[in-house]
Amino acid sequence: AQTVTQSQPEMSVQEAETVTLSCTYDTSENNYYLFWYKQPPSRQMILVIRQEAYKQQNATENRFSVNFQKAAKSFSLKISDSQLGDTAMYFCAFMKHVGNRDDKIIFGKGTRLHILP
Amino acid sequence: KAGVTQTPRYLIKTRGQQVTLSCSPISGHRSVSWYQQTPGQGLQFLFEYFSETQRNKGNFPGRFSGRQFSNSRSEMNVSTLELGDSALYLCASSHLGTASTYEQYFGPGTRLTVT
Numbered sequence: 253a254q255t256v257t258q259s260q261p262e263m264s265v266q267e268a269e270t271v272t273l274s275c276t277y278d279t280s281e282n283n284y285y286l287f288w289y290k291q292p293p294s295r296q297m298i299l300v301i302r303q304e305a306y307k308q309q310n311a312t313e314n315r316f317s318v319n320f321q322k323a324a325k326s327f328s329l330k331i332s333d334s335q336l337g338d339t340a341m342y343f344c345a346f347m348k349h350v351g352n353r354d355d356k357i358i359f360g361k362g363t364r365l366h367i368l369p
Numbered sequence: 370k371a372g373v374t375q376t377p378r379y380l381i382k383t384r385g386q387q388v389t390l391s392c393s394p395i396s397g398h399r400s401v402s403w404y405q406q407t408p409g410q411g412l413q414f415l416f417e418y419f420s421e422t423q424r425n426k427g428n429f430p431g432r433f434s435g436r437q438f439s440n441s442r443s444e445m446n447v448s449t450l451e452l453g454d455s456a457l458y459l460c461a462s463s464h465l466g467t468a469s470t471y472e473q474y475f476g477p478g479t480r481l482t483v484t
Contacts, residue, residue, distance in 0.1 A: 296475050297461075343411075356402070356417060356427070357473065359404075359414075360411065361410075361412075
């Protein structure tokens, strides 16, 4: 069974600093997708970034980028020039290749990130 | 497009009662997934419906059930409520299609408190 582990339950960084959130996963699949979701306080969860396992190039979305190490089964999220609005719970998630019967998303337990003014 | 809506937003029930939560997906989305979020367990997958059929199911007891209607709206039901069922219940909708379009859009959640 697939598992997703986020080893940092909580982190705090100063505004404008760069922060990296860790995520490791376990799977025997070769084709899959990895996601980072953000859940701001009392607000809806939104997708931050997506990575397809068959792509070697790391995904980036503005200030958000990932370091995808397939062999190490590691998928960390880097937030550059952090802003107060980045304060949220961040979830790493794994999903088998779309089309598989059992392609539900599996979430890690989350990292609560505080951006300090 | 309107986002995913969930009703009610807050609910207080007593042990032994049952509860029904509702989720309206984004227009055109045919897949609806339900999750239970608690501080201790994080986000746990309950089930997913697509075209009125349950596609996937998580490891929850049979007290948790769901259904999807022809307009893709979904409901989940929890019978014989227990204190441990207190949680934020999230619904998410998505297209089922190519990988590049696969993304789950979450609703605001229903906060269920069981006393």
